[in-house]
Amino acid sequence: MLTRRxxxxxxxxxxxxxxxxxxxxxxxxxxSTNASFSVVYERSITLTPATDPPVHVQTNEAGYVTxxxxxxxxxxxxxxxxxxxxxxxxxxxxxxxxxxxxxSFAATSDTLSDGVLxxxxxxxxxxxxxxxxxxxxxxxxxLLEISExxxxxxGVLDPGExxxxxxxINLVPDSGRGTLSDLPDGEYDIELRIAVERxxxxxx
Numbered sequence: 001m002l003t004r005r006x007x008x009x010x011x012x013x014x015x016x017x018x019x020x021x022x023x024x025x026x027x028x029x030x031x032s033t034n035a036s037f038s039v040v041y042e043r044s045i046t047l048t049p050a051t052d053p054p055v056h057v058q059t060n061e062a063g064y065v066t067x068x069x070x071x072x073x074x075x076x077x078x079x080x081x082x083x084x085x086x087x088x089x090x091x092x093x094x095x096x097x098x099x100x101x102x103x104s105f106a107a108t109s110d111t112l113s114d115g116v117l118x119x120x121x122x123x124x125x126x127x128x129x130x131x132x133x134x135x136x137x138x139x140x141x142x143l144l145e146i147s148e149x150x151x152x153x154x155g156v157l158d159p160g161e162x163x164x165x166x167x168x169i170n171l172v173p174d175s176g177r178g179t180l181s182d183l184p185d186g187e188y189d190i191e192l193r194i195a196v197e198r199x200x201x202x203x204x
Contacts, residue, residue: 044196047088081175082171089164091160091162100142
């Protein structure tokens with residue numbers, strides 16, 4: 001029987017100062033926020049843009065994603081659910097197969113209350129192939145089970161294989177986990193945490 005190890009990877013700062021360019025609501029306005037989303041990840045995976053040229057992400061000279069910037073300058077749509085599908089590609093650059101990728105958000109601030117930070121976290125989600133993934137800590141949907149890509153048809157992301165994901169911002173109050181109609185003013189950081197589950201028995 002396979003044994004598995006979970007590794008949590010912090011992805012902090014995916015810039016939301018850019019905002020959203022589409023919405024599912026008919027009467028929306030836009031605003032900006034000081035939220036910051038930079039990216040950091042461990043050596044067994046890499047994050048790269050899923051499109052060429054990159055859309056809704058920033059990259060470094062090596063081509064790795066350093067920030068996610070949905071909308072890139074148009075502000076965040078209020079009272080709307082906006083999805084940015086397939087903007088980041090996760091590649092297994094390790095030596096063993098990955099059997100799970102789950103996601104969660106953590107917001108921190110010196111000025112905002114814990115309740116507001118929890119609302120921000122609840123407004124954010126990762127997406128794959130038209131589906132919204134539940135965050136780790138709830139049902140913890142596995143990207144490799146939700147994705148319909150051929151690379152993960154067997155539920156495993158083998159070394160060298162990749163799979164894309166997107167981001168959803170839900171600012172329709174009471175339509176899901178969150179209650180926000182707009183992202184709040186104030187300074188705060190958001191960390192996207194990726195839990196990587198892999199097969200220990202195949203490690204040398």
